[in-house]
Amino acid sequence: MAAASDGVFSLPEGTVYPALHRLEKSGLLDSTWQTVDGRRRRVYSLTAPGRVRLQERRQGWRVFASAVERVLSGGQAAGMAGAPA
Numbered sequence: 001m002a003a004a005s006d007g008v009f010s011l012p013e014g015t016v017y018p019a020l021h022r023l024e025k026s027g028l029l030d031s032t033w034q035t036v037d038g039r040r041r042r043v044y045s046l047t048a049p050g051r052v053r054l055q056e057r058r059q060g061w062r063v064f065a066s067a068v069e070r071v072l073s074g075g076q077a078a079g080m081a082g083a084p085a
Helices: 013-025 048-072
Strands: 029-036 039-046
Touching: 013 029, 013 039, 039 048
Parallel strands: none
Antiparallel strands: 029 039
16 A cells, blocks of 8 residues: 555554454455465455445545545636536
8 A cells, every 4th residue: 555655655554454354344345365475365355335335435535525626726626527727
């Protein structure tokens, strides 16, 4: 996560795993054990309900981010469809 976000998201192990366990318990994630380079690792994947929830959350984020952009740009979000340039 740190590499994909250019270091913006650098979360300690103790933060990530409790969240993964909660998502698994709620049915949004599945997990399996895999052996990689001789070491066992837990691998997580989204379930069908997890994919639905992710799409809902992404849409909610887009609405929120768009509203913040409009506020920060004085009422016009740059690149917004239908917004005057």
